[in-house]
Amino acid sequence: MEACTLADLLDTLGGSAVRLLVAPAGGTAVPVHEVVLYDPHVPLPRSPGALLLAVGVGAGAAGPLVRDAAGAGMAGLVVRGDEGPVAEAEAHGLALLGVAGDLAWHQAHLLLAAAVGARPSPVGSDAALGDLFSLADAVAASAGGATAIEDRRQRILAYSTVAGQAVDEDRRQGILGLQVPDSPENTEQYRLLFAADGPVRLPALSGDGLPRLAVAVRAGGETLGSLWVVDDGSLAPDAEDALVQGASTAALLLLRARAAQELARHQHGELLRRLLDGTADPATAGHRLGFGAGAVRVAAFALEAASATPDGEQTALRLLDLVRLQCEARYGRRACVLADGVVYALLPAAGERGAERHRRFAEGVVRQAGQALRAPVRAGLGEVVALEEAGASRADADLVLRVLDDGRPVATVDEVRPRVALLRLSEVMAERRELSAGAWRRVLAYDERHGTEYARTLVCWLDAGCDMAGAARLLAVHPNTCRYRLKQVRQQLGIDLDDADERLVLWLQLRTLGGLTGGG
Incomplete structure (x- = not known):
């Protein structure tokens, strides 16, 4: 190379x-x-x-x-x-x-x-772990027993295939699921193993099982995993030395694998960032990220602003890891990136029935993140778009995050479209003098000078469809009080409430620029 x-x-x-x-x-x-x-x-x-x-x-x-x-x-x-x-x-x-x-x-x-x-392998490749199988075979041949290599979470990364070596049911079940079965006896054995400085001999876990010779795999004081050999009584005299040497090599391979995975994750994130920013070729990005030409949706996850902590950066990185893990488990892809404190995930939309599956996915992430991070998380789902329009779906998701509240921590853009539209209207109207001027300012100024509640009365009346009884219920006052206040608005402020355009503009300005709602 x-x-x-x-x-x-x-x-x-x-x-x-x-x-x-x-x-x-x-x-x-x-x-x-x-x-x-x-x-x-x-x-x-x-x-x-x-x-x-x-x-x-x-x-x-x-x-x-x-x-x-x-x-x-x-x-x-x-x-x-x-x-x-x-x-x-x-x-x-x-x-x-x-x-x-x-x-x-x-x-x-x-x-x-x-x-x-090394030149990076295709994104998502696990080629860096391939040499672990060769190592497992080498240790098995040298030590004289069937060998397995595990990570810290007791997942089986590689196992030997040397013919004629004894195995038991525990090994068969572990290899079938690529995971060591969970049990109190197993937990105790791992405690003993990781507390030891060298190889340890461990008894069989069942009457039909076989003992094990095991050693922790470490690098620089960090425990990376473990190496296990089935002991049927015929292990080589220098089996322990073979395990120690194998653990040393396994540590190098696991570090190399971790570096390769870190690089692959970084490449995924950079490519997705460019795709969302509109600076990457959609066809190339879609191919490298594992997406075809089908529709996609962007999901955005963020910690609630009120829950910000001194270690917010680390918490956001943990949220990224959690979202990436859930994407891998649910969709077989991990197109996720952390940008400006928000975790974005690109979700395939082909075959999805409406937004229900995406919503359930987001709800599951929010629930698990809240438990794991001990901080509330919210999720916004953009519109389903073609891959080349992923940036537009990201913009939708960002807007959804801004309108969510405690009562609704997860939503699609279609579910909160009115709130999103009002939010964008408020931003546009605030920037333009001709859109921010009008009678709404006179109403608020009059209320401030005289201690009246004309602005809120107007919003409640308009929210209630100009129904006096409905407005009175929102205000918790008698309908005659509403009539009197509206009469004063006409007479004191010169606002024509019979004009539909006047009512529409006044309502929009009070709602968006004044921040008033009929509920409070």
């Missing part, structure tokens, strides 16, 4: 997460071989073609790092934000890149390392 260049890296990661601030002397065709984290306690190694991440160093104070990186033969320096030591980078011919301010350094390292280490 050809070496990754700086141009390849920028093309893979897109423009929002990593931006080129200064091009290197050799142009963006310079090769990039690795990504190095800055450590102030360790001298920089000689690393031609490396990118140095300025961890813990502010962009404004990174000038000395440019000189050090250039002296070490590195390809570039990565700082946080859109500013940095530009003059120093230009003087030394070093590339200067900036990562988004909301991107943690470990995430930036994962993305850059994944893009540098």
Whole structure:
């Protein structure tokens, strides 16, 4: 495979997460071989073609790092934000890149390392996990027992297929469901396993079962999963050594898989962001995201503004993960992106019966997110559109989010169309002098000076279809009180309430610009 260049890296990661601030002397065709984290306690190694991440160093104070990186033969320096030591980078011919301010350094390292280490596979590919099956076979042959590799959530990622090795029903059931069966006995075994520093021997869970030899898979103190071998009494004398070596290799493979998945998620998100912004080719984006030419709908999920917390950014990222997981489970796709605090998901609409399935999906996400995040979440669903009009569906979803309330945390745009129309009218009318002028201002000013309630009476009367009894019920007053107030509006303010156009404009202005409703 050809070496990754700086141009390849920028093309893979897109423009929002990593931006080129200064091009290197050799142009963006310079090769990039690795990504190095800055450590102030360790001298920089000689690393031609490396990118140095300025961890813990502010962009404004990174000038000395440019000189050090250039002296070490590195390809570039990565700082946080859109500013940095530009003059120093230009003087030394070093590339200067900036990562988004909301991107943690470990995430930036994962993305850059994944893009540098391998050309990205097709979006959604699990090819990075393929070598785990080869590893399982190698461990099984070396240790002498059927082997399985699991992640931290006890999902079976790979298993051996060496002929002639003993298995039991627990292994068969686990492989069939790719998940270790849940039981108190299993929980205790995992507790013992993850508390141990090396391989542990565990008894059979049932009378017909077989014991296991297992070891935790760790990297840098982080537990990534576990490796299990069925022990039928004929394991090799050095089986424990084989497991330790296998766990070491599994850790590298799992880290590589995680980096590849992180890169794939980033590519999904960047592509969806561009599609919603109208800057991506719809046909190409649809193909790469796993959508055909059928109709789609955009769903928008956001934390309630009143529930904002100091760790709101992390909560929003957790919401993104939850929405992505539910999209994968329900639709087999994970076209989701977090933008400006809102999580957007592209949902396939082909075969959906109206909006009911999409609504149930959104309600399920809102319910689960509320429980998992301990914060109320709202969801707005845009109109069903063709893929090339996904941006319009996103605009609908944004408007829906703005009109939702505690009584209705989930809605489609069609369900709240009147509220959305009034919201947009209020914005347009507020911006135009000729639309914001009128009798409504005189009514509010008169109420403020005299302590009257003419404006609210007008809104209730108009909301009630000009029915005096209905207006009186909304106001909780006698109908004669309504008649008197409306008479005063005519006489004191000179408003012709017999004119249908006057009534319509007055009602719209009081409702949209005055913020009055018949209910309060």
